[in-house]
Amino acid sequence: MMEATQAAQMAGQIVERVRRDRIWERLQELAQFGALSDGGVNRQALTTADMNARAQMVRWAHGLNLQVFTDAIANLFIRLEGEHADWPPILIGSHLDTQPNGGRFDGAYGVIAGLEVLNAIRDSEQRPLRSIEVVAWTNEEASRFAPGMMGSQAFTGRWALPEILAIRDASGVSVEHAVAQVLAADMGIPHRPLKRPVAACIEPHIEQGPLLEEAAMPVGIVTGIQGTLRYRVRVIGAAGHAGTVPRTARRDALMATIAMIQAVDALCEREQDSLYTTGMLEIMPNAPSVIPAETYFSIDVRQRDNTVLDRLRRAIPETLAAHAGRCAIDVREIVHAESIEFSESIREHLAGSADVLGIPSMPIFSSAGHDARHLNYLCPTGMLFVPCRAGISHSPDESANPEDLEAGTKVLAHAVWRLASH
Numbered sequence: 001m002m003e004a005t006q007a008a009q010m011a012g013q014i015v016e017r018v019r020r021d022r023i024w025e026r027l028q029e030l031a032q033f034g035a036l037s038d039g040g041v042n043r044q045a046l047t048t049a050d051m052n053a054r055a056q057m058v059r060w061a062h063g064l065n066l067q068v069f070t071d072a073i074a075n076l077f078i079r080l081e082g083e084h085a086d087w088p089p090i091l092i093g094s095h096l097d098t099q100p101n102g103g104r105f106d107g108a109y110g111v112i113a114g115l116e117v118l119n120a121i122r123d124s125e126q127r128p129l130r131s132i133e134v135v136a137w138t139n140e141e142a143s144r145f146a147p148g149m150m151g152s153q154a155f156t157g158r159w160a161l162p163e164i165l166a167i168r169d170a171s172g173v174s175v176e177h178a179v180a181q182v183l184a185a186d187m188g189i190p191h192r193p194l195k196r197p198v199a200a201c202i203e204p205h206i207e208q209g210p211l212l213e214e215a216a217m218p219v220g221i222v223t224g225i226q227g228t229l230r231y232r233v234r235v236i237g238a239a240g241h242a243g244t245v246p247r248t249a250r251r252d253a254l255m256a257t258i259a260m261i262q263a264v265d266a267l268c269e270r271e272q273d274s275l276y277t278t279g280m281l282e283i284m285p286n287a288p289s290v291i292p293a294e295t296y297f298s299i300d301v302r303q304r305d306n307t308v309l310d311r312l313r314r315a316i317p318e319t320l321a322a323h324a325g326r327c328a329i330d331v332r333e334i335v336h337a338e339s340i341e342f343s344e345s346i347r348e349h350l351a352g353s354a355d356v357l358g359i360p361s362m363p364i365f366s367s368a369g370h371d372a373r374h375l376n377y378l379c380p381t382g383m384l385f386v387p388c389r390a391g392i393s394h395s396p397d398e399s400a401n402p403e404d405l406e407a408g409t410k411v412l413a414h415a416v417w418r419l420a421s422h
């Protein structure tokens with residue numbers, strides 16, 4: 001076992017080789033894949049743009065003489081082999097896919113920060129005892145294929161691979177087909193099994209909220225992620241003439257939908273101000289003088305307290321049924337993710353690295369979901385946030401300071417080297 005003091009000394013040498021300009025330039029280069037004219041990025045999972053970003057990651061990896069691997073769900077791994085190749089690795093990374101109108105930092109920062117750590121280690125000509133792997137998880141965002149976080153859930157075994165592969169996008173293309181295309185374009189990158197043992201995992205990410213910027217803190221040590229419930233509801237009524245069908249004879253799907261949305265919102269407000277959103281609503285046939293025959297809408301609920309989340313999970317389907325009136329409803333739960341707390345030892349470890357480097361940090365709770373949620377069930381896991389401008393994300397206006405991105409990467413490099421030293 002390497003002496004702790006010696007490991008800390010070497011960690012300092014690696015941190016010195018973290019380069020702000022390289023992080024920034026790689027982020028801009030990656031943003032070319034799926035670039036939109038307004039400065040945003042549309043790089044949805046398993047599309048050509050996503051494949052091109054992946055190919056760029058592979059070129060950078062090969063340029064540093066690092067190993068590249070993939071798996072049955074097309075997660076991408078870049079590995080710097082340690083002296084003990086058989087020890088489970090330290091995993092760092094995030095995702096390369098974006099929302100249709102996304103930005104340059106969400107997901108990409110975590111992958112580029114990870115690559116920078118490996119680059120800095122290469123530049124220092126040191127070799128860790130334990131291998132370090134950078135990962136880009138497949139389909140975190142759920143914009144093309146829903147639900148998201150497919151790569152991390154397949155890897156940890158939280159979700160069965162055949163079920164994931166059967167999911168289709170809006171045009172009928174299956175995950176299985178899209179993954180096969182990506183793997184075919186890889187040109188011989190070796191495959192490794194899912195559910196490999198991992199020693200620890202750290203996901204760096206932009207905050208996607210305003211707290212770090214308001215506190216002028218370059219780094220947040222994430223304490224946990226709040227729970228999420230998501231549903232898709234189909235409401236089936238009957239079409240009819242807007243001017244001739246009397247009120248008593250109507251089965252208006254939209255009126256029933258409005259009643260259901262208001263009732264569930266009121267329920268969520270009563271339950272400790274749980275956040276409720278219906279962000280998607282389709283109306284059929286969507287004609288001005290026809291009574292809506294059918295609607296399809298989403299429900300998204302966020303809550304930190306798992307007891308409250310469980311109560312809501314029981315009450316939401318009942319509330320929907322009680323307010324459907326004369327319409328029939330089909331309620332599908334698509335996400336039930338409990339509120340989680342990250343490993344205390346990883347949190348202390350990250351905070352310790354920030355302290356040693358003189359980089360201010362503060363604990364912060366994540367209101368958004370991340371792949372690290374699923375890794376947390378497999379191995380000691382943590383997250384590190386950096387500020388983003390005005391808390392904006394999932395938008396072309398998403399931005400971050402190069403200085404903060406560098407500070408986050410330095411804390412990551414210091415923490416990861418020490419984790420890889422025993």
Ligand SMILES: [Zn+2]
Nearest residue numbers: 106107140205
């Ligand atoms: Zn993300």
